[in-house]
Amino acid sequence: MPSLTTLSSPAHYVQGEGAMSLLGRHLSPIGSAPLLVADDVVWGLTGEVIEQSLSGADLPVARVGFGRFTTVAAVDDLVATIGSGGHDVIVGLGGGSAIDAAKAAGHLAGIRWASVPTAASSDAPTSALSVIYTDDGAFLEYRFFPHNPDLVLIDTQIVADAPAQFLVAGIGDALATWLEARATVRGTGTTMAGGRPTRAGTALARLSWELLWDNALPALDAVRSHVVTPALEAVVEANTLLSGLGFESGGLAAAHAIHNGLTAAPPTHGLSHGQKVNIGSITQLVLEGAPTAEIEDFIEFTTRVGLPNSLTEVGLGPDDIDLLQTVAETAAADGETIHNMPFPVTVDAVVAALTAIEPISRRVRRERGLSEPTPYEAPA
Ligand SMILES: [Zn+2]
Structure with missing residues (x-):
């Protein structure tokens, strides 16, 4: 095997105050039927801005909730939702767990994926891998994907408002x-x-x-x-x-x-x-x-x-x-x-x-x- 050096990166990175209002504009080149993954707390903080932004870009709004850990079952549930809803891009919204689950589900379902962190709490959003945990939160495995997210978008005002x-x-x-x-x-x-x-x-x-x-x-x-x-x-x-x-x-x-x-x-x-x-x-x-x-x-x-x-x-x-x-x-x-x-x-x-x-x-x-x-x- 030749000794290779590699660099892997997301296709597009967007950061700044108020960036969330541009989510629709940045998502529309990637897909026309997004599935948003966000727990109720995250959706309560961001749902209104996101609904406005997506409808401004003629994108439908579909959101599913999310539990605490990125488990095998949580990922498989998302794959089923992608299939039944005919989604062509999945958006992990919130902390590292929802983001990792969205990446893993997007890969299994064969669609594109985007990361929209609402806090700067981990470096999960940009990578082409997810960490899978057991129901108790113990490390289970790394899952690797052939590419990174198509989009990483982070609104620094939302980060400033987070704990x-x-x-x-x-x-x-x-x-x-x-x-x-x-x-x-x-x-x-x-x-x-x-x-x-x-x-x-x-x-x-x-x-x-x-x-x-x-x-x-x-x-x-x-x-x-x-x-x-x-x-x-x-x-x-x-x-x-x-x-x-x-x-x-x-x-x-x-x-x-x-x-x-x-x-x-x-x-x-x-x-x-x-x-x-x-x-x-x-x-x-x-x-x-x-x-x-x-x-x-x-x-x-x-x-x-x-x-x-x-x-x-x-x-x-x-x-x-x-x-x-x-x-x-x-x-x-x-x-x-x-x-x-x-x-x-x-x-x-x-x-x-x-x-x-x-x-x-x-x-x-x-x-x-x-x-x-x-x-x-x-x-x-
Ligand atoms: Zn880490």
Whole structure:
């Protein structure tokens, strides 16, 4: 097999204040009978603007609700709805779950698909893959598609009106992108796009990291005041476009594999993807022996952002030996992206790194005058 480099991207990306009012105009070249996938909360916030926008473009409005997780059954239900309604494009509207379900259903049904996130809470919208979960929210599998969405559209005023914790989660997901792309390019593994990283994929991952360090804190201030500022625009682009292209074409490594491992530990249920990914990031930094200053700065920055960087904050502790073992075994399973690290990774090494983040986080936060980790309790 020749060693190829690849880049995968959506056909069209649209971001800005009020962008939702242009959804009809951007959808009409893609299809004439869209199916919108949105839960009742998302539809309550966006339905009116979308109905106006679609009727302005002579498109019919058809919407189905959506549950909590992207499960096999949820995807199959959408495929049935596409068939019975004669739809030719499916639009995932809301958070990562509805978007991933729409992509997977569009692929199975053989129609086109678009992502319309209502928060910058993950980098799911741009990619040509979906993550499928069990009914309990445990990681089941990645599904890969032959192409990316035809359209990704994100309205930054809607992001500014969403709860700040969504943006925090997206920052956690996006901070991992550079750490994982950096590890992948140092090693010999392949990216989700199916080859070695392109220089473009690696550079976009790095740009995402730089924008976040400069803009994450003022962007969170803006969201708490429900206003759109250049800092928020930068973070939305970093979380959605740059992290999306960067993870898919720059490579995933330990951080996302450890996230997948954490989904197998019930005490972490109820935490967002980005919160668990951040535990993956700090654990990867320890696992790879990153410079102490880099680890300490990462702990300070993510504490200020409001992301967990200790076991306590995800409902675990260094004494939960069996659970940490399960997390590490899941993270280091055959085929997991942890094997993109530029050195062999063992289950024991992952357990050691997970155990070590607790005292490191506590010490750094104490030394730098930051809050102590608050214990997390999963919802019953
Ligand atoms: Zn992610």
